Amino acid sequence: MSTEVRVIIDRIRAVLKDQKLHFAEILDLFxxxxxxxxxxxxxxxxxxxxxxxxxxxxxxxxAKG
Structure with missing residues (x-):
């Protein structure tokens, strides 16, 4: 897995931690x-x-677990 992919994963987690968004809304953040x-x-x-x-x-x- 590339560094870019890892960074995106972390950013998606951060974005979705406190809010719910549609796929297109999430994609627009990148x-x-x-x-x-x-x-x-x-x-x-x-x-x-x-x-x-x-x-x-x-x-x-x-939630994990």
């Missing part, structure tokens, strides 16, 4: 990141079970 790197980070979080999703489509940081 204008300087490549879409590929963002999707790699997103996939890592999804695979690890760290992302939850509300019925209205907003994502949040899921």
């Amino acid at each position: 204008p300087d990141s490549t879409y590929r790197a963002f999707l790699q980070a997103w996939s890592e979080l999804q695979t690890a079970g760290e992302l939850g999703r509300e019925p209205d489509g907003r994502y949040f940081l899921a």
Whole structure:
């Protein structure tokens, strides 16, 4: 995993710690990141079970354990 992907993962965690956002809203917070790197980070979080999703489509940081 690249350093860029790790940084994006940490930033997504920080953003979703206190708020729920739609995917596009989260993506908009990363204008300087490549879409590929963002999707790699997103996939890592999804695979690890760290992302939850509300019925209205907003994502949040899921509780671990």
